[in-house]
Amino acid sequence: MAARILVAKPGLDGHDRGAKLVAVALRDAGFEVIYTGIRQLPVDIATIAVQENVDMVGLSILSGAHMALVRKTIIALEEAGGGDIPVVVGGTIPSFDVEPLQELGVRATFPTGSSLTDLVAGVHKVLDQHAAETEGTSWTS
Amino acid sequence: MNDVTTDAGLPVRPVYEADAVDASRIGLPGESPFTRGNFKDGYRHKLWTFRQYSGFGTAEESNERYRYLLSQGGTGLSVALDLPSQCGYDSDDSDVEEEVGKVGVAIDTLADAEILFDGIPLDSISTSFTINGTAAIILAMYVAVGEKQGVPREKLRGTIQNDILKEYTSRGTWIWPPVPSLRLIADTIEFCAAEVPRFNAISVAGAHFRDSGANAAQEMALTLQDGITYCDEVVSRGRMTIDQFAPQISFFFYTHGDFFEEIAKYRAGRRRWAEIVTDRFGAKNPKSAMFRFGVVCGGASLYAPQAQNNRVRVAYEAMASVLGGVQSMFTAAWDEPFALPTEESTTFALRTQQILAYETGVARTVDPLGGSYFVESLTDDMEDRVKAIMADLEAQGGMVKAIESGYVQRLIAEEAYRSQLALEAGERLVVGVNKFADGQPPPDAIGYELDAENRKRQMDRLADVKKRRDDGQVSETLNALGRAARGTDNLMSYLINCVNAYCTVAEMVDVLKSEWGEFEQPRVF
Numbered sequence: 001m002a003a004r005i006l007v008a009k010p011g012l013d014g015h016d017r018g019a020k021l022v023a024v025a026l027r028d029a030g031f032e033v034i035y036t037g038i039r040q041l042p043v044d045i046a047t048i049a050v051q052e053n054v055d056m057v058g059l060s061i062l063s064g065a066h067m068a069l070v071r072k073t074i075i076a077l078e079e080a081g082g083g084d085i086p087v088v089v090g091g092t093i094p095s096f097d098v099e100p101l102q103e104l105g106v107r108a109t110f111p112t113g114s115s116l117t118d119l120v121a122g123v124h125k126v127l128d129q130h131a132a133e134t135e136g137t138s139w140t141s
Numbered sequence: 142m143n144d145v146t147t148d149a150g151l152p153v154r155p156v157y158e159a160d161a162v163d164a165s166r167i168g169l170p171g172e173s174p175f176t177r178g179n180f181k182d183g184y185r186h187k188l189w190t191f192r193q194y195s196g197f198g199t200a201e202e203s204n205e206r207y208r209y210l211l212s213q214g215g216t217g218l219s220v221a222l223d224l225p226s227q228c229g230y231d232s233d234d235s236d237v238e239e240e241v242g243k244v245g246v247a248i249d250t251l252a253d254a255e256i257l258f259d260g261i262p263l264d265s266i267s268t269s270f271t272i273n274g275t276a277a278i279i280l281a282m283y284v285a286v287g288e289k290q291g292v293p294r295e296k297l298r299g300t301i302q303n304d305i306l307k308e309y310t311s312r313g314t315w316i317w318p319p320v321p322s323l324r325l326i327a328d329t330i331e332f333c334a335a336e337v338p339r340f341n342a343i344s345v346a347g348a349h350f351r352d353s354g355a356n357a358a359q360e361m362a363l364t365l366q367d368g369i370t371y372c373d374e375v376v377s378r379g380r381m382t383i384d385q386f387a388p389q390i391s392f393f394f395y396t397h398g399d400f401f402e403e404i405a406k407y408r409a410g411r412r413r414w415a416e417i418v419t420d421r422f423g424a425k426n427p428k429s430a431m432f433r434f435g436v437v438c439g440g441a442s443l444y445a446p447q448a449q450n451n452r453v454r455v456a457y458e459a460m461a462s463v464l465g466g467v468q469s470m471f472t473a474a475w476d477e478p479f480a481l482p483t484e485e486s487t488t489f490a491l492r493t494q495q496i497l498a499y500e501t502g503v504a505r506t507v508d509p510l511g512g513s514y515f516v517e518s519l520t521d522d523m524e525d526r527v528k529a530i531m532a533d534l535e536a537q538g539g540m541v542k543a544i545e546s547g548y549v550q551r552l553i554a555e556e557a558y559r560s561q562l563a564l565e566a567g568e569r570l571v572v573g574v575n576k577f578a579d580g581q582p583p584p585d586a587i588g589y590e591l592d593a594e595n596r597k598r599q600m601d602r603l604a605d606v607k608k609r610r611d612d613g614q615v616s617e618t619l620n621a622l623g624r625a626a627r628g629t630d631n632l633m634s635y636l637i638n639c640v641n642a643y644c645t646v647a648e649m650v651d652v653l654k655s656e657w658g659e660f661e662q663p664r665v666f
Contacts, residue, residue: 007666009598011240012228012314013240021558024555035664036664039228041236057275062243064243068239094587111586113445
C-alpha cells in the first residue's frame with residue numbers, strides 16, 4: 001500500500017511550479033499524491049490532511065512567509081486532530097530558518113534547488129522514521 | 142542520436158544555406174506582418190524603454206525607490222504590488238497579515254496610491270503595473286491620482302497587465318471565475334480605448350507560462366491564444382471594432398537563455414499576431430496588427446549557485462531581446478533568485494541594458510539578423526510549432542475551456558518536469574549548477590520583511606482613511622458598483638467613484654465576489 005502525501009500551498013503565493021514538480025516526482029516514485037492547489041488557508045490544509053488520512057503533509061512556500069505559515073499550519077493540524085502527521089517544507093527556505101522550522105516540528109526541509117532524487121529519498125526517510133517511532137509498518141512506497 | 146535542437150525541441154542544422162529560407166516571407170521592418178519589427182527605423186530614433194520592476198513595503202519606501210530609479214536614467218516605472226493587494230485583501234485582514242508589503246507595495250486605498258506617485262509627473266513618466274485580479278481597481282486609482290495631479294486621462298501613459306487567463310494557470314492571483322473576469326477586462330479595454338488612449342489596457346503575458354515551466358514555443362502559443370480570447374470578448378459585445386482597441390493591446394514575455402530561439406520566438410510572434418488580427422478579426426489599421434511587447438530577462442533562467450553568473454545570463458538575454466525587437470525591457474538583478482535586489486544590484490541591472498543600447502551598436506540598424514538563413518529558418522519553424530500548439534488549444538474548446546479542465550496546467554507541469562529531469566540527468570547544462578559546480582552552498586534567500594514601524598504606518602493609514610472618509614459615500618458607491626455588476630454597463634466609472642470615495646480594495650472586490658463568486662481551481666499536476 002502506497003503512502004498518501006498531501007502537497008499543499010499555504011498563503012497567497014501562486015508559484016506552484018515547484019509544488020507540481022514535487023507532486024509528479026512523488027507520484028512517479030509510487031506515492032499517492034493529493035495536491036491542494038494554491039492559496040490555501042492553514043486551517044483548510046489541516047482539514048484536508050485529516051479527512052484524507054494522509055501520511056505526510058508537504059508545504060511549498062516561496063513568498064518568504066514560511067515561518068508564520070508553517071506555525072499556523074502545525075497549530076491547525078494539532079487542532080484538527082492531525083498533530084502526529086509529519087510535516088516537511090520546501091521552497092525559498094534560508095539555511096538559518098531550518099533549525100527554527102525543526103523546532104516548530106518540521107521533519108525535513110527542501111530548499112529551492114534541491115534535486116527531485118534527494119527529495120524522494122528524504123520523503124522516504126521521514127516516513128520510515130515516523131513509522132519506526134509509531135511502531136507501524138515501514139513504508140517502501 | 143545526434144539530434145541537435147533548441148530548448149523547445151526545434152531542430153538545428155549544422156549549417157544553413159539559401160534553400161533554408163523562403164525569401165518572400167522576410168519582408169521589411171514597419172510593414173505587416175512585421176516579422177522584422179514594428180517600426181521602419183527600429184531603435185534609431187527611439188530606444189526601447191528601460192523599465193525596472195520594483196516595489197516593496199509601504200508606498201513611502203517604494204516612492205523613494207522610484208525616484209531613485211528615475212534619477213539614474215530609468216525611463217518608466219514598473220510597480221510591484223504585494224499579494225494581498227493583488228488578490229483583493231486589505232492589509233488589516235488577519236488571514237494575510239504575513240504577506241503585507243512583502244513581494245510588492247501594499248495598496249489599500251487611493252491614499253496609498255497618492256503617496257506612491259508623489260512627486261512623479263504622470264504626464265511624462267509611463268507606469269506599468271503587474272496587476273491582474275484587481276487591475277481595474279488599480280487603473281481606477283491611477284486615473285484618480287492623475288486627476289489630483291492635474292494630469293488629464295488622455296495624457297496618462299502606461300500599462301496594466303490585466304491578463305487573468307494566465308493567472309488561472311500559472312501565477313495564481315485570480316479572484317472571480319473566467320466569465321465575469323473577462324467582462325471586467327473588456328470593460329477596461331473599452332474604457333482605455335475611449336478615455337485613456339495612450340494607456341495599454343492589457344499586457345497579455347506569456348512570461349508566467351514560461352516561468353512556471355512552458356518552453357518558448359508554448360509560451361508564445363498560449364499567449365497568442367489568450368490574446369485571441371480577449372479580442373473575442375470585446376468584439377462579441379458589438380460595442381467596438383478591433384481597430385478601436387487593438388492598438389492598446391501589448392504583450393509580455395520572459396527571455397531565457399537559448400539565444401537564437403528567443404529571437405525567433407519574437408519574430409514569429411509578431412508575424413502570427415499580425416495575421417491573426419488582420420485575417421481573423423478583420424483589422425484595417427496597421428497599428429492594430431502591431432505586436433508590441435515587453436520582456437523580463439531573468440526569472441527561472443537565473444540560479445542561486447554561483448549567483449554572479451546571472452549577470453552574464455541577463456546580458457545575453459537582453460541582447461537576444463533587442464535583436465528580437467523588444468519595446469520595453471526589465472533586466473533582473475543577479476541576486477534576484479535569493480534576495481530583494483539591493484540598490485547596487487538593481488543599478489547594475491539597469492546599466493546592463495544601457496551598455497547594450499549605447500556601447501554595442503546593436504541599435505544602429507533595424508533587425509540586424511533579418512535575412513540570416515538560420516534566423517529566418519528558425520523563425521519559420523517556431524511559427525509552425527506555435528501554430529500547431531494553438532490549433533491544439535482550439536481543439537480543446539479554446540483557452541477558457543482548456544484552463545477550466547486543467548489541460549493547460551498539465552501541459553506546463555509536464556514540460557517543467559521534463560526540463561527538471563533533463564537538468565538532473567545532465568542533459569541540460571547550467572554552469573555553476575550541474576557543470577563546473579563548486580559545491581559551495583548557494584546564498585540564503587532573504588525576503589523583504591516589513592518592519593514593525595512600517596507595518597504600523599500601513600495599518601494606521603488604513604484605519605485613518607476609514608475614520609475620515611464619508612461612510613454614506615462609501616456605501617452609496619459600493620452599492621452602485623454591485624448593481625452595475627448585475628447589468629452590462631461598463632464598470633470603470635463605478636470603480637472610479639468607489640476609489641474617489643476611498644473604498645478599500647477588499648471592499649470593492651468583495652462586492653464583486655458576492656455578485657460573481659470565486660474561481661474554482663482545478664487541482665491538477
